[in-house]
Amino acid sequence: MTDNTNSTAGIEPMIDAKQAAAALRLPYYWFADHAMRTKYRIPHYLMGGLVRYRLSELSAWAARSTVVQDRDTDDADVLAEGAE
Secondary structure: OOOOOOOOOOOOOOEOHHHHHHHHOOOHHHHHOHHHHHHHOOOOEEEOOEEEEOHHHHHHHHHHOHHHHHHHHHHHHHHHHHHO
């Protein structure tokens, strides 16, 4: 018999705006500001007065978001110009 003492096994932890921004390497204000979350349709949860995110949902959002992809392309262009 297995002893499953970890009752939260399989449940993804929620992260805050600072952690989300760091994980995705995107501006903090995109996650902290209500208008930006709405503009970019960032998946989030309101828990009382707190805003929380699931990293798996943010990763899927970033993969399909043209805004994030365009930003990555712009960053790569700037790095290429700096190397010249």
